[in-house]
């Protein structure tokens with residue numbers, strides 16, 4: 356007779372890239388089982404694609420229920436970010452150069468986040484909303500005569516690119532290569548992306564591109580201040596000291612990655628969801644402006660473009676009958692939290708009028724809650740307002756998905772519609 360499975364080591368291997376190459380519905384069958392039977396489970400270290408032979412790899416606890424993700428996110432004293440926030444391990448110098456305040460704790464986190472947070476408040480975002488709307492309008496007007504194509508290239512990646520580049524102050528000719536490098540940082544686990552190359556090498560190159568660029572831009576803004584975030588960063592003081600160029604570069608990398616991929620992939624997932632749920636599209640179009648804010652929350656819940664972040668236990672704590680000890684890792688599976696039957700009625704129903712909708716797409720609350728939530732919401736409202744007004748018959752084919760345990764990404768997605776204009 357086979358030995359019974361230990362309750363805290365289920366068969367599903369959440370750390371294998373093969374698992375993250377499967378469709379979300381299929382993956383969620385495993386998460387649903389965990390949510391039901393093993394809300395806290397211990398796992399072997401995630402698959403090491405970077406070849407970190409000489410680095411210690413870590414086991415982790417999987418956090419899959421909505422309530423637990425919220426609790427952990429809101430208790431930074433017990434579950435810190437300063438020991439790293441990525442699911443998988445990476446060389447310390449790569450993390451150092453790319454994570455900035457995402458992987459810090461108070462008080463430094465509070466101070467660094469504070470430097471840019473003024474630019475992301477709902478009030479400040481409302482000020483730039485008109486510009487975002489005009490950009491959304493232009494993007495859709497340019498797409499309208501084509502009758503179709505790859506939605507990611509044509510629509511989804513364009514609005515976040517121009518929005519965040521404008522805010523940081525990235526000059527027009529540099530934008531494409533900066534976004535391509537930022538993309539590389541989160542897509543390097545996909546075989547199509549790394550091809551014959553070593554993922555670690557590609558990661559290093561992309562990071563070098565971003566860091567070099569940020570350092571040059573910072574030096575430029577020191578000489579010629581502008582009205583952008585880079586100027587705010589080079590002028591800022593924390594504890595009486597200016598930020599170093601390395602700190603500014605890490606800040607830049609964080610904003611470039613966080614500001615681009617997430618909103619882009621939400622746009623693509625939502626487009627597909629509106630295609631396979633024509634009734635929901637009809638409800639939305641019926642009262643577009645009024646229904647968009649609630650619909651956008653459902654878009655983010657549905658897409659859950661950020662799949663995982665991690666915390667490290669700082670003091671003994673009990674969770675689901677297990678004693679967690681300092682140094683242990685907990686991984687928050689946001690997509691699973693956003694499909695938790697305990698938190699959402701029929702979680703696999705896409706419902707643009709869902710109310711309440713306390714999704715975890717932007718995180719579970721607490722000090723690291725997404726800084727760009729207002730900005731993302733505004734962009735999503737603007738782009739779908741234009742899409743559904745100008746080309747309401749747009750239909751998306753099944754997307755080609757990125758293989759990643761971090762970003763729920765859409766690489767390509769064909770759309771078609773009646774050409775206009």
Ligand code: HEM
Nearest residue numbers: 457613614617618661716717718719723724725726727731
């Ligand atoms: C739909 C779009 C977006 C989603 C789903 C999303 C999701 C997230 C999530 C899950 C976190 C981590 C929360 C936590 O650890 O508790 C986060 C943090 C962050 N996001 Fe977003 N994000 C989006 C758009 C943006 C945009 C447009 C920006 C603009 C730059 C942005 C900037 C950031 C930053 C800087 C952090 C780190 C905050 C900190 O550590 O204090 N995000 N985001």
